[in-house]
Amino acid sequence: MVPKPGGEWSSVLSHLALGVVSLHAAVSSVQSSRGAAAGFLLQALAAATTLAPGLGTHEDCLAGAWVATVIGLPLLAFDFHWVNGDRSSANLLLGGGMVLAVAGDHLGPEGCSVAGQAVLLVVAVTILIVAVFTGNTYGMWGGAMLGAAGLLSRLEEDRLLLLPKEDICRWALAAGSWAYSWALHTQRLQWE
Template sequence: MVSKPRSEWSTLLSHLVLAAVSLHAAVSSVQSSRGAAAGFLLQTFAAMAMLAPGLNTHEDCLAGAWVATVIGLPLLAFDFHWVNGDRSSANLLLGGGMVLAVAGDHLGPEGCSVAGQAVLLVVAVTILIVAVFTANTYGMWGGAILGVAGLLSRLEQDKLMLLPKEDVCRWALAAGSWAYCRALQTQRPQWE
């Protein structure tokens, strides 16, 4: 009986932290990067939707997480590539996310899960690569943390570190979002 309330508190707290970190990142980056701010804002709305009464059904969770993953995360990567002059990779990531968002109804639950995890890993790796070449420490940490979140989501276990796997992934996504926000703030002055 004790583990069920702990699990509910863990889920509630992970959604709150992800929403707060993403909202702060969106507000912090809106002046320098509207694309990244929009990506952070999509993460905020997806996390907050789970906190609203009546909207926390399984379908709503999947739809919100799907949009935040296939559109929001490529928007974050878009800015890292765009600022460094890699316009084709930036457009390819964003275009691929848009195509996946439209095709989501045709993929089925397992296909959406695999595609979402693939987007998460592709975004993490591409930002990590840009961060390594620009010596952006926060970007490196953000890429590594987001990559870990993507790999953890593929595990078969329901619990990690005594918490539900989804909660651990949300904590990692919140930490990665904070690091990406800091990476954007440190990257912008180098190129302006």
């Protein structure tokens, strides 16, 4: 169910945190990385459509979250790989995300869930690998938090630490996005 203002506060706060962090990251990275800025903006828009009353149906919100996952997250990783000279991985991640976005209608709900979690984990692992080899501490934290969100989403339990599992995942995504935006900034400073 889509959270409504005045509804469960943990859901509203987690959507708000993810939206604000993603929007700030998009604005701060637009000059140096248009791809990452677009990825952050997709995350912010997906969080906003879930919060805003009358902006869309539950299916529209799920579609927005799907696009933010399969296109937005590969866009984030694209720039990280591209700047480090790993253009084949950058193109492969982005191309795979585009194919999944188009094929989403044919996968069904369970297939979309598995594909979204796989994209999240692949992006997290590739960011983590590049960050380890380049010594980018923020990238390591960002990759670890994105990976934690992906792994937490695979758990069977509906609640973790007295909060809904989806809220914990959004908090982890927000922390990962914050760290990843700093990783991009640090990476750009190293290359200048």
